[in-house]
Amino acid sequence: MSEKPGNQTPNTPDVSETELRNMKVDELRNEAKEENIPGTSGMRKEELVKEVAKARQEGADHNQGKDTGAEAEDAQDLGAGPDGGKVRYGDDSSKSLKYSQEITSTDEEPEREGRSLATTHHEVIRQWAEERGGVPATVDGTEHGDHLGVLRIDFRDKDANLREVSWEEWFKTFDERRLNFIYQEQRTDGTQSNFFRLENPDREDA
Incomplete structure (x- = not known):
C-alpha cells in the first residue's frame, strides 16, 4: 500500500500526517498506547498514522475549547473590579x-x-x-x-x-x-x- 502525501484523515486540520508518517512504527505505537487507542499491536503503519492523527486533533480541539472559554471568562470580568461594578452599601450610605x-x-x-x-x-x-x-x-x-x-x-x-x-x-x-x-x-x-x-x-x- 503506497503512502499518500498530505492529510488523508478527515477533520484533522491541525495535525500533520506527513510528520506522523516520518515517525517509526514503534514510536507511533507508543503514542497510540499513551492516547489509550485500542488494538495498536495489530495495526499497520498507515492505520496507526490515522488513529494518532485523530487523537492529536481531539486533544487540540479540547485545548482550544478550554482556551476560548478562559478568554471569554477573562473578557467578561475584564475591568469590572471585585464587586462586578456593583455599588457598595454601608450604614452611612448617602x-x-x-x-x-x-x-x-x-x-x-x-x-x-x-x-x-x-x-x-x-x-x-x-x-x-x-x-x-x-x-x-x-x-x-x-x-x-x-x-x-x-x-x-x-x-x-x-x-x-x-x-x-x-x-x-x-x-x-x-x-x-x-x-x-x-x-x-x-x-x-x-x-x-x-x-x-x-x-x-x-x-x-x-
Whole structure:
C-alpha cells in the first residue's frame, strides 16, 4: 500500500500526517498506547498514522475549547473590579447614592441627561475619566505611609496639590477603601459633565 502525501484523515486540520508518517512504527505505537487507542499491536503503519492523527486533533480541539472559554471568562470580568461594578452599601450610605442609577457595565447608558450615576466598575471609571482628559491622582501630603492618600481625578486644571498615579495603584486603593464613584455623563442641558465624587459607605476619607 503506497503512502499518500498530505492529510488523508478527515477533520484533522491541525495535525500533520506527513510528520506522523516520518515517525517509526514503534514510536507511533507508543503514542497510540499513551492516547489509550485500542488494538495498536495489530495495526499497520498507515492505520496507526490515522488513529494518532485523530487523537492529536481531539486533544487540540479540547485545548482550544478550554482556551476560548478562559478568554471569554477573562473578557467578561475584564475591568469590572471585585464587586462586578456593583455599588457598595454601608450604614452611612448617602442619599445621593441611593438615588443614583447603578452602572455595572460599559454598555449601560444614563436613563436621562443629568442623571446621577454610581459605579465601582474599573473600566467604566477609566473610560469616563479619559474621555475628559482626566488621569488618576492623589492629593499630595495625605498619604498614609506607603498607601495613597485622598484619591482624585486630575483634569489638568493645574492643581499643584495633585500627583498623578497609575490606574493600578488608584483602583487598588479604591477597592481597599470600599469606595463608590458617583458621577455624571452630561449636565441637564446635555453638555459633557466632569462632576464626580468618591464616597465611602462607612464614611472613611476618600
